[in-house]
Amino acid sequence: MINATTLSEFAKNLTLLCVEDDMVTQRRLELYFSKTFKEVHVANNGYEGLEKFIKHNPDIVITDIEMPSLNGLDMTYKIKELKPATKVLVISAHDDKDYLMRSLNIGVDGYITKPIQNNQMMDNINKILKHLAILKNIQISKTNILDDIKTNVNFCDGDDQKKFIEALHITKTNELTIKVLNIYKGLVLSHDNTILEITKNKLSIICTKSQALISKIATNVVLHTDLFPKSVSADIIGIKESNGKFILDLDNFIHFEDSLIQRKDVRLIPKENFLVKLFFKGKAYSVEIVDISAKAFSLKNDVLSNLFSVDDEMELKLHLPKEYKTNYNSSSLSILIGCKGTIYKIDNSGNIIIFITYKNQSDQKEVVDYLINRQKELISELRSKLTSI
């Protein structure tokens, strides 16, 4: 296991970039981290952060979210595109955005809440340092790695199965965390969990109470670790509480085709039977939407599976519900969104995924607004379900 001295020595070879628009916080972090890291660079906003990132190639970025011009999350996405191995720690305001933050957490490697507490910040930094140290093969403890573990792992490639199990053991032995994603109607809730035990027929992880409750509603999870590059889906076969700790037992591991970690756009299941009118080769079809993002629709395609193929182009008209609120009342109307679509793929369930280009910028904004409201609605729905359990 990596000890504190090793981590401290390791950090002295690393560079940190701190992106924060508040000068007091920025200077505080710069002063504090100058004692730990080889170099600390600072930036006042996302654009400057991106420039400094390209110039200095830091190992770790610590960033605020709310900043003028480019915000911290958009900057993070760009940084992850440029260099996916960069570790990003996000600072967020501690309020109701907590749930939203968890759902956005998929692209970042940890987050801390304001007011910033040094111990919370250093816990996160140490986790990141451990991951980096392991990836750079510093003092990896590989003891007790059992090659003959027989889980019900169902991978396409036997070699992957062995690597995944090895990654789990390295994670457990070095007390690293594994990213566990619960998905509720498209809303992705991310937690960093530690492994309790790996046995012949299950993987047990220590989770939070809210995660244990969510797991009663959404009965599978997606696992992700830097030590194993592919995301893995697993069934939750048991939820228990022991000595004040909540534990999830997982089994039936399979590759998860869609990389939630790299997903940039929120993709949600709409509330109503959402129909889109599709115009293809002179005919109109009404098709149900399975899920929706700002850039793509996934459409149910039970009847029409033989009609379409990849790269087919079509016109679409979407009736989007919209709430209108005045000081006196609120009403719901639907607005018509016109767009062009190209079939990207037809998945195993026969659903067709269509990439969308909008005819008007304002239409795109309406869809984004719908998704923001839908996300809030799902968070509220989830909360009320959790309190009723």
Added chain:
Amino acid sequence: MDKIDFTLLAKNLELDLDDIYMLFEIFCDNANLIIQNIQISYDTKNLEELYRLAHTLKGSASNLALNEFVAKCKQLEDLCKVNDLANIESVIIEIKNMFDKLRTIKYDKEAT
């Protein structure tokens, strides 16, 4: 009224005492500008910007454990959220008064 124990703050933030003095001076300079902008945003009834400024000021002050000042900024944030223009002005005045008192600490740091 908030008091600053610079020595305790230095210990809590794991920084040198001189660093804390510097952070306090940065805070005073920035807060002065932010409060001026808060007044402009209030005069132009730009509550979105007013909320953002109150939020920034709150975050900045929280570094120095100025808890009463932070609470007042939070109150301003909350009023902006519910468009309570009637009470916003009095809270801005309170923030200004609190800040004027805080600034005097800056020149009395040897005594703390």
